[in-house]
């Protein structure tokens with residue numbers, strides 16, 4: 001293992017998200033091999049690598065879309081192998097998607113309210129029949145409260161609206177409050193996705209190519225915003241991104257994947273001068289522009 005692969009000294013505090021030797025195979029293809037990662041409160045880490053390296057697969061394993069073939073995923077100290085995405089979300093892990101997945105016909109505000117409401121709707125503990133029964137009873141009760149517009153229901157609605165408005169403000173989207181999500185410019189749709197993820201009150205936020213399709217100005221704003229979110233919401237953040245300026249500019253630690261294997265991990269300056277990373281991903285052109293390899 002190269003020096004860049006050794007664990008960095010950000011070991012203070014409990015890991016909010018941790019994997020141990022995670023591998024996943026699709027037929028004969030090993031999409032991810034022995035993937036190790038720990039995200040703590042305040043971390044801002046990057047996950048990079050060439051197309052098909054396994055980055056989105058890693059996100060899918062972390063969030064319960066895929067079940068790992070080997071190894072374990074822990075969120076807030078709980079082993080979550082086999083849990084469903086919404087159950088993992090309730091433990092404090094939220095994500096955005098490479099291909100934007102908004103409720104396109106809902107307003108900007110309602111997109112975020114749905115997420116805020118979902119966070120209050122389910123009990124994360126347990127996946128058994130008892131939990132399902134309690135959820136069914138609660139749904140039935142909530143349906144009647146909504147039909148009768150009880151004072152409790154109306155107060156809850158006002159509270160959800162306040163929470164969602166606050167998140168739109170943080171994400172610079174207040175002016176779009178009542179517009180349908182599909183009518184927002186691309187960069188704003190990406191920010192709305194982040195607002196919606198924040199609506200579930202995560203401790204760890206996974207951002208899958210948040211700057212894709214953004215112009216230079218929007219990317220620069222996004223860099224500032226991601227740092228602000230980390231600080232203001234006390235989050236741990238993991239970002240997949242192909243824009244090296246953004247990743248190198250904001251991440252304190254970067255993991256590099258190639259063919260599902262972790263080929264390097266370390267601070268930006270370490271990673272960008274790693275010969276294996278240059279060969280697999282950055283290319284000699286990057287080397288010429290940004291300095292020599294180790």
Ligand SMILES: Nc1ncnc2c1ncn2[C@@H]1O[C@H](COP(=O)(O)OP(=O)(O)OP(=O)(O)O)[C@@H](O)[C@H]1O
Pocket residue numbers: 026029031049050051052053054055056057058098
């Ligand atoms: N559900 C699946 N079934 C079969 N193969 C899959 C599945 N999901 C991912 N793969 C394969 O796993 C490998 C890793 O894909 P993945 O999407 O994770 O790469 P990536 O690093 O996110 O790439 P990109 O930067 O292009 O988004 C690819 O070869 C892909 O075809």
